[in-house]
Amino acid sequence: MKIGVLASQGAFIEHIEKLRQLGVEATPVRIPEELEGLDGLIIPGGESTSIGRLMRDYKLTRAIRNRVKQGMSVFGTCAGMILMAGKGDDPAFEPLGLMDIAVRRNAFGRQLESFETELNVPALGEKPFPGVFIRAPLVEKVNGTVEVLARLADGTIVAARDGKMLALAFHPELTDDLRFHQYFLEMVSGRE
Amino acid sequence: MQKELNSRRSEVMGMETGTWKVKSGLAQMLKGGVIMDVVTPEHARIAEEAGACAVMALERVPADIRAAGGVARMADPTIIEAIMKTVSVPVMAKCRIGHFVEAQVLEALGVDYIDESEVLTPADEAHHVWKHDFKVPFVCGCRNLGEALRRIGEGAAMIRTKGEAGTGNVVEAVRHMRAVMDAIRELVNTPQEELMAKAKEMGAPFALVEELHKTGKLPVVNFAAGGIATPADAALMMQLGADGVFVGSGVFKSTDPSARAQAIVKATTHYNDPKIVAEVSKNLGEAMPGLDIKQIPSDELLASRGW
Numbered sequence: 001m002k003i004g005v006l007a008s009q010g011a012f013i014e015h016i017e018k019l020r021q022l023g024v025e026a027t028p029v030r031i032p033e034e035l036e037g038l039d040g041l042i043i044p045g046g047e048s049t050s051i052g053r054l055m056r057d058y059k060l061t062r063a064i065r066n067r068v069k070q071g072m073s074v075f076g077t078c079a080g081m082i083l084m085a086g087k088g089d090d091p092a093f094e095p096l097g098l099m100d101i102a103v104r105r106n107a108f109g110r111q112l113e114s115f116e117t118e119l120n121v122p123a124l125g126e127k128p129f130p131g132v133f134i135r136a137p138l139v140e141k142v143n144g145t146v147e148v149l150a151r152l153a154d155g156t157i158v159a160a161r162d163g164k165m166l167a168l169a170f171h172p173e174l175t176d177d178l179r180f181h182q183y184f185l186e187m188v189s190g191r192e
Numbered sequence: 193m194q195k196e197l198n199s200r201r202s203e204v205m206g207m208e209t210g211t212w213k214v215k216s217g218l219a220q221m222l223k224g225g226v227i228m229d230v231v232t233p234e235h236a237r238i239a240e241e242a243g244a245c246a247v248m249a250l251e252r253v254p255a256d257i258r259a260a261g262g263v264a265r266m267a268d269p270t271i272i273e274a275i276m277k278t279v280s281v282p283v284m285a286k287c288r289i290g291h292f293v294e295a296q297v298l299e300a301l302g303v304d305y306i307d308e309s310e311v312l313t314p315a316d317e318a319h320h321v322w323k324h325d326f327k328v329p330f331v332c333g334c335r336n337l338g339e340a341l342r343r344i345g346e347g348a349a350m351i352r353t354k355g356e357a358g359t360g361n362v363v364e365a366v367r368h369m370r371a372v373m374d375a376i377r378e379l380v381n382t383p384q385e386e387l388m389a390k391a392k393e394m395g396a397p398f399a400l401v402e403e404l405h406k407t408g409k410l411p412v413v414n415f416a417a418g419g420i421a422t423p424a425d426a427a428l429m430m431q432l433g434a435d436g437v438f439v440g441s442g443v444f445k446s447t448d449p450s451a452r453a454q455a456i457v458k459a460t461t462h463y464n465d466p467k468i469v470a471e472v473s474k475n476l477g478e479a480m481p482g483l484d485i486k487q488i489p490s491d492e493l494l495a496s497r498g499w
Contacts, residue, residue, distance in 0.1 A: 007224065007461070008224070008461050009223070009224045009225045009243075009460075009461060010221055010223060010225070010245075011220045011223055012223075012224070013223070014220060030461060030462060030465075045220075045221045046221050046223070046224070046225065046245065047225060047246070047281050047282075049243070049281055050225055050245045050281070050457070053242075053457075054457070054458070054461055078221070079221070105280060106280060110276075110303075110304055111303075111305065111328065111329065112209065112210070112299070112327055112328060113209060114209060114217075114218065115207040115208055115211075115214065116207070116208045116211050116213055116214060117206050117207045118206065132213055132214065132217055133214075134214050134217045134218050134221060135218065135221075135282065135304070152205060152207075153205040153206070154205060171217060174213060174217050
């Protein structure tokens with residue numbers, strides 16, 4: 001199984017490290033050629049405007065869409081979720097449109113409102129998942145076949161999945177809990 | 193009002209703010225990126241447009257602070273707020289070393305990161321701000337590993353090597369980054385029984401020395417700063433081990449800030465690809481004028497501020 005981690009900007013090394021702990025050697029992706037042969041791609045947390053511009057300038061947007069059409073799975077965290085969305089609220093770059101979700105950036109406020117909380121994620125079992133939300137987005141709306149995986153106590157959607165697409169508003173790569181990465185690898189391999 | 197609402201919501205929903213994880217985590221999200229000094233909303237817009245992962249809101253860039261002399265202080269809150277309203281990327285602002293009230297003011301304004309910076313005139317020549325008391329995260333400068341670990345001990349959630357700000361000369365940034373990385377390599381290979389003497393020699397908290405010996409890396413993100421003026425400078429600092437770069441005067445003291453800002457962002461991402469660094473280095477106009485460090489009187493060197 002070949003997994004890549006988009007390395008334009010952001011916390012990509014953290015994802016590579018998580019996958020290594022699960023016995024998968026992931027490769028950084030900065031140019032379209034590096035997408036070849038990948039079964040799965042992680043789009044990490046970072047600044048979505050920064051990553052979005054670098055993706056545009058190095059022609060990754062179309063290349064990623066093409067690979068997804070050929071069956072590549074994608075897992076986005078925080079900025080990654082914003083970039084995967086069908087509809088964003090930033091006119092400055094074009095989201096990938098991989099999932100039919102509408103997201104709101106910096107939805108909880110500035111850094112002082114960044115928070116940690118325990119999340120109930122039925123798909124991962126009973127044990128709560130440590131949610132690390134940093135200037136995080138939220139999912140305003142899910143459409144079509146998109147399945148909600150987790151909500152905050154007030155109902156806010158913070159994790160969603162649609163077939164081979166997985167998007168989280170928070171950062172499993174900043175925790176010691178490997179379950180979401182394991183879940184993604186199972187999505188990629190079809191062993192579910 | 194919004195703050196009260198948020199804090200009430202936090203209590204009910206078990207949301208914990210201002211934790212070490214979210215403070216150091218924001219710095220992790222900035223990695224591989226470029227943080228640019230800006231003095232107007234217009235600059236901030238250009239920086240964001242170019243792909244900066246954050247901006248530093250200032251009244252003057254370091255080159256102008258150096259030229260103006262006198263006492264350099266925290267920027268006017270009006271400027272900081274105007275910049276916060278203009279961009280969606282994180283906004284940082286500087287307080288003077290040890291000036292914990294400037295830090296309180298910046299926290300009250302809601303900035304995303306505070307840089308306790310040697311670029312401003314120190315307010316305390318013996319003590320830095322006790323940064324654990326704040327919910328807003330801090331970045332601090334260092335010239336070597338001991339200084340980095342002292343700042344982390346005080347609560348800095350991010351470190352940057354100091355370099356020599358406002359010079360357009362990368363030599364000090366290189367010196368400080370090499371000093372930090374060399375010391376890490378050395379510490380990893382130091383036997384356990386020698387760690388206490390090392391901690392004493394470096395003037396660093398023992399617990400952090402021991403942790404670094406075990407993990408082989410700093411517990412927080414480390415950017416390069418002070419003198420980066422070209423795409424190749426940025427890529428150089430990344431190859432030397434920086435997690436990202438700060439560009440102060442380098443962008444807005446050059447003749448074509450927008451082109452240079454974009455080129456530095458690209459060179460920081462593609463730092464290991466000389467063909468891309470070559471490509472983005474073309475036709476950028478004049479870089480900022482540089483200063484020879486040896487020509488600067490030693491009492492005007494910014495890096496020697498702080499301990």
